Structures are given as C-alpha cells and as structure tokens.
Amino acid sequence: MSLEKNADGGAARPVPARVEDVRRGNLVRVLAAIAQARTDPQRHPTRADVASLTGLTKASVSSLVAELADSGLVMESGATRDGERGRPGVGLKLSTNRGVVGMEINVDYISAGLLDLGGTLRADKTLECGNRGRSPESVMALLAGLVSEVASDAAAAGIEILGGGLAVPGLVETASGTVSSAPNLQWHNVALGLGGLLPDAPLGTALYNEANCAALAELWYGHGLDFRDYLFVSGEVGVGGGLVIGSRLFAGPHGQAGEVGHVVVDPSGPDCSCGGRGCLETFAGQEAIFAEAGIPAGTASARLEQLEERLGAGNTAATSAVARAGRYLGIAAASTARLMDLSAVVLGGHFTRMGPWIAPAVVRGLAEYAPGLVSPGRVAVSELGQSAALLGAAGSALRSVLAAPYSLAPAG
Ligand SMILES: [Zn+2]
Structure with a gap:
C-alpha cells in the first residue's frame, strides 16, 4: 500500500489535494457548458446560464470564467439576451484566439490545418507526395515544413496554438507516439518524433488512427x-x-x-x-x-x-x-x-x-x-470529404484541451 505523497516526498495532504481536484473538475464543467452551447451561435451562454447548466453558484462561475479567460480559453462574445427576462447579459464563447493543429499523413499526401477553439477550420494545406516506402524521418520533415506554414498563418491571425493531433493510416500507440503497423506506408514499429512538429505548443502533438479520426469528425461535424x-x-x-x-x-x-x-x-x-x-x-x-x-x-x-x-x-x-x-x-x-x-x-x-x-x-x-x-x-x-481525418485529429486535440484546461498557464 502506498500513501499519497507530495512531489517532494513529504507527508500526504489529502484535503488540499481534494480542493484542487474539485476546482479542476469545476473548470472542466464550466468549459464544457460553454463549449456545448456553441452550437447556437445566436445566443452564447451568459455566466448566469453557465451557473444554471452546471449547478454552481454565480460567484463560483464568475471566478472560474475569469481563470479560463486568463488562460486564453474563453472570451466574451458581446451582449446577448439573458433568458426570458430580456435583460441583456454578456455572452461567453470558446476563444477564437486559441487553436489546435490537425495533421494527416496518408499514402499519397500530407496535410495540416488550423482549427480554432470555436470549431472553425481557419487554414488547411495539403501537399501531394508519394509516401509509400518513404522513410518516416523524411515524411515527418515534409510534414514539419507544412505545419510551420500553418503556424505562420496562425501567428499572423493572432492565434496561439495549444496542441495538435496527427492521423496516420495504420495501427498506432497513442501514448508512445508509435506507429505499430501501417502496411500501405510500409511502416512497422516506427516511433515518430512528434515533439518536433509543434515545439512551442503546451500540449504537444498526439498520434491517432486515421479512420478513427475520420469517424470522429463525422460524429462531431457530420x-x-x-x-x-x-x-x-x-x-x-x-x-x-x-x-x-x-x-x-x-x-x-x-x-x-x-x-x-x-x-x-x-x-x-x-x-x-x-x-x-x-x-x-x-x-x-x-x-x-x-x-x-x-x-x-x-x-x-x-x-x-x-x-x-x-x-x-x-x-x-x-x-x-x-x-x-x-x-x-x-x-x-x-x-x-x-x-x-x-x-x-x-x-x-x-x-x-x-x-x-x-x-x-x-x-x-x-x-x-x-x-x-x-x-x-x-x-x-x-x-466532409478529404479533410475528415485532419478535422478529427484536430477535434481530438481540441477535446484534450477542454478536458484539462488547468494544465495551461495563464496567458502573459
Ligand atoms: Zn487485409
């Protein structure tokens, strides 16, 4: 049996840890409430709406929203109608100044696109190239070039990239960033150097199966x-x-x-x-x-x-x-x-x-x-056409942001 210990090996302090867990859980709930409501662009939820959606007090919601705004994840969308009373309130939405990059390596092309947190694809680049039998290193170098173009576009548009997702047509181990088997690329047990793709993004890049990504894109957007x-x-x-x-x-x-x-x-x-x-x-x-x-x-x-x-x-x-x-x-x-x-x-x-x-x-x-x-x-x-896998990889990265907003430092 092991006792919970602090990182420095000190004695267990369960109460502060639980308070921290509750705060983190509440941040996720508030963010989820704001994200869900984005399907109705005419009416972004107010702080009062978020309070009633989550069951949290208005004071808690205000403080949590302030924290999410400091991290750059949430922004105000301007005046909106406040329920049936007709009193104007300030709407909240996921920030369009933050984004994730979706990437795809396929047999005859590579692609990269920028999805803002609001769910809009802001840039989308494809390069046709024969990747069958090409070394993973050289394909990754080509992809890094395409991603840096997308990153330049993002910087020009004032969008900070938080993380990315890469879709590959094969069986992958997401945790280790390894392609176990991609027969049509002739890749087997290849550890991709994912860290080099978005070196400045706080959440890095995760690896996914291409067909699963396309299926997810269909689920979310189709x-x-x-x-x-x-x-x-x-x-x-x-x-x-x-x-x-x-x-x-x-x-x-x-x-x-x-x-x-x-x-x-x-x-x-x-x-x-x-x-x-x-x-x-x-x-x-x-x-x-x-x-x-x-x-x-x-x-x-x-x-x-x-x-x-x-x-x-x-x-x-x-x-x-x-x-x-x-x-x-x-x-x-x-x-x-x-x-x-x-x-x-x-x-x-x-x-x-x-x-x-x-x-x-x-x-x-x-x-x-x-x-x-x-x-x-x-x-x-x-x-959704050919961009489905890219959209699914980006959407997966977006969801990992929504699942762990506390892992992002406040914006400078
Ligand atoms: Zn077969």
Whole structure:
C-alpha cells in the first residue's frame, strides 16, 4: 500500500489535494457548458446560464470564467439576451484566439490545418507526395515544413496554438507516439518524433488512427447528428473504418476495432497488404477500383478525377468497377451490422466522390445479405470529404484541451 505523497516526498495532504481536484473538475464543467452551447451561435451562454447548466453558484462561475479567460480559453462574445427576462447579459464563447493543429499523413499526401477553439477550420494545406516506402524521418520533415506554414498563418491571425493531433493510416500507440503497423506506408514499429512538429505548443502533438479520426469528425461535424449507431467506412488507398455506438467511437481494447477494410469478403480473393486474403480493401481500395475501371497510372488525385469523369459519362467499366466495390462494401457492412447491432452506414474518403454510383450498390448488397437490417435511407455519404481525418485529429486535440484546461498557464 502506498500513501499519497507530495512531489517532494513529504507527508500526504489529502484535503488540499481534494480542493484542487474539485476546482479542476469545476473548470472542466464550466468549459464544457460553454463549449456545448456553441452550437447556437445566436445566443452564447451568459455566466448566469453557465451557473444554471452546471449547478454552481454565480460567484463560483464568475471566478472560474475569469481563470479560463486568463488562460486564453474563453472570451466574451458581446451582449446577448439573458433568458426570458430580456435583460441583456454578456455572452461567453470558446476563444477564437486559441487553436489546435490537425495533421494527416496518408499514402499519397500530407496535410495540416488550423482549427480554432470555436470549431472553425481557419487554414488547411495539403501537399501531394508519394509516401509509400518513404522513410518516416523524411515524411515527418515534409510534414514539419507544412505545419510551420500553418503556424505562420496562425501567428499572423493572432492565434496561439495549444496542441495538435496527427492521423496516420495504420495501427498506432497513442501514448508512445508509435506507429505499430501501417502496411500501405510500409511502416512497422516506427516511433515518430512528434515533439518536433509543434515545439512551442503546451500540449504537444498526439498520434491517432486515421479512420478513427475520420469517424470522429463525422460524429462531431457530420452524420453523427443524424445517427447514434453506425459503421463509418473510409476509402483511401486502403479502406479504413470506425464503429460509432451510442454516439461514441468504439475503438476496442487496443484501438483497432472497426478495421472493416480487412474483413474477408471473398475467401478465395486476392492477397492483401495485411498478409491475409480476400479482404474488402482488395476490392474497394483505390488501386482495386482504378484497375477494374481501366484508369491508367498517375497520381491518385488525377486518377480519381478521371474516374469521376468516366462515371459522369456513364462509362461501363467505371460504373461496374464502382458497383463491384459497393457490393463488397455492402457484404462487409452486412456482417458488421449483424455483429454489432448497427442500423446505419456512412461512406467517407474517396467513396464520397463516387457517392451516386456506390451508395445504391451498398444498399443492394445490404438488402441481399442482411435484409431489413439497414434501411436504404440509413446509408449516407459523408459531406466532409478529404479533410475528415485532419478535422478529427484536430477535434481530438481540441477535446484534450477542454478536458484539462488547468494544465495551461495563464496567458502573459
Ligand atoms: Zn487485409
């Protein structure tokens, strides 16, 4: 048994520690109340609103708000109506002078964007580059360059960066900043030097799985407002996925749940990058669709544009390649929905570019293999596009700020 000790090894002092815990908990509650209310920009909550939302006294709220304002997290939004009495009060909102950086490394591009605490994407930069087989050090150097451009934009706009999140298409250990396995990048057990990305940000940079980030972005900024339980499937070079259950991402005990791209849809199908065979990715990943549609070699974005053109023109090879991918997506979604008791499917990543052609095929696949489980109106196409993973990584960083406001020193 160990007694709680001070950092200097002195005797335990439980009472002050509890007072400090209560204060920290109250800071988080006040910040959460202000953050939740941001969905109604017409009426930012007053201190009195926050008091009634949290059950704290107005005096406590005023003192806690002052502390959050000192840390630069909360700002006044000007006069607002105060409840039904019509008396004007001063509204509160999350500071637009503080922000987080979302970053993504994918197989054929890297990107970085600035999200202010109010949830607005203020800058967004993408660099197309072939990262497959490239050394992690050189990709991280490219990314650091892109991040420093975003940081310059932030400084010019008077926004202080508090932290960041990096999304990578593979299995990651968030705590150690290690990519355990990213088959499409050919990276295995790579410790990324995350500290070099945002050296001045107090909360540093955290590492996340790309598909989980995209699923979270969908939850916070997209179809998560319509569905509580769904499978999110993200098409990139690989096919990623995320399970949202009860409006929460279910990442599994090792953060690896929802990897629908490696669900087997044809036991005698082609070999897969994961070492298995006949996975969904071998039919619905970019390479598989481009090859089946007869799209010539080139950059991924050029090939995707060509595919879109051919789909629009009714080219048979293109429409049948996409319909085939959709059918296998439907098969994988049917099994997943059965297993996890899900009632909706959201298509993201490159599938959004093929929406009108792929979604009907997914609906047919679901109807054939799991009749009655997911109704056609509950197969949706994401509207977030390629920035979803970046937005989810930034949103995750934003939430870590909201979860620990006390870890930020008062602004100078
Ligand atoms: Zn696989």
